[in-house]
Amino acid sequence: MxxxxxxxxxxxxxxxxxxxxxxxxxxxxxxxxxxxxxxxxxxxxxxxxxxxxxxxxxxxxxxxxxxFGQDRLAETYPASALTIPFRFNAYYPEWEVPNVDPNWHLAVSGLVADKTPWSLAALRALPQTSQITRHICIEGWSQIGQWSGIPLQVFLKRVGADLRARYVNFTCFDGYSTSIDMASALHPQTILALVFDNQPLAPQWGAPLRLRIPTKLGFKSAKNLQSIEVTNRFPGGYWENQGYDWFAGV
The missing domain is CATH 1.10.720 (Transcription Termination Factor Rho, Rna-binding Domain; Chain A, Domain 1)
Known part of the structure; x- marks a missing residue:
């Protein structure tokens, strides 16, 4: 290969x-x-x-x-290995999970040809993939979940992103943010998740759309996405700016 x-x-x-x-x-x-x-x-x-x-x-x-490389895949698991119940995790308590704006659209900016915002229906119409992978928290615990969504590389190509750009930045309507390098964005297991455990994302799992990237620590899998930016400017992130590893590979 x-x-x-x-x-x-x-x-x-x-x-x-x-x-x-x-x-x-x-x-x-x-x-x-x-x-x-x-x-x-x-x-x-x-x-x-x-x-x-x-x-x-x-x-x-x-x-x-x-x-890191496109052929270095995170381990996948059978459905029998799923963690039930799956543990809620965020930088705020579960009772502060934000509500989703009924008029939510995903904004796209930066080095892309098409900056048209995306509705939830339009995102669901894109090709989808599913994975059962381990979420590894920097705090030392892990759990296995099932996620389905759009391969990020498919989305980036659809909006005409400059795939030579250095970074992809993610901002969220709950105040969170993170960023990854383009090679990580194009990895086959990096997805924009719309479904968790065979159900549309619930608010506590990052509705209506979240990043799921099993080749990195859990804090990189940002919930409640509001915008995606393709850029050559180093974006940092919520935890990264406070001293966490930026690449955060596992």
Missing amino acids: NRTKPVVTAAEIQKDLMPLRRRGLLRGGLSLGALTLLTGCDLSTHSGVDAALEAMLRFDDEVQAAI
């Missing part, structure tokens, strides 16, 4: 990741001594800590991007 190369190199992506800090990782368990051995930095100042964490973040993302 031919391996599809990333649209941009890991080194190019790292230039955009430079401003991010990962102080949370330091608090999460790595000792100052270990950081000193890894980086050779003087960690007695904040600048030393920042330099060490930047180096670790660059290395981590570069390794993940280097081994």
Whole structure:
């Protein structure tokens, strides 16, 4: 099988990741001594800590991007492996799940030929695929769910996206956002999910449309999508801007 190369190199992506800090990782368990051995930095100042964490973040993302490819698939499972009940997860409690605007349309912007907003009916008319894959949370737990929806690569081609662009950015009407590189967007398992557990998405699962990307940690699978932007500008994201891994591969 031919391996599809990333649209941009890991080194190019790292230039955009430079401003991010990962102080949370330091608090999460790595000792100052270990950081000193890894980086050779003087960690007695904040600048030393920042330099060490930047180096670790660059290395981590570069390794993940280097081994990523269209033929590296997340594991799939039989229906008998489904997690029941499936656990709700968001950056807000379940009783604050937002309502869906009955006039909701998906906005499309950036480096695309057709910026016409998409209705739910129009999205449902596109080719669909289904997967039973594992949702892996950065907090350490995981569960298996069944998702169906539009391969993101199909949608991007339909709107005439520039597939040479670096990033695809997702913003949500609940205030969330995330972004991925174009190679991850074109991965065959990356979908715009309309269905969960053989039912139309309910609000707690991200209605009316969510990103589902099983090759990355769960916080990348943004719920309640409002817009998709194709861009060469590094977009960051809600958690990424607070120090989480940007590539976030699993």
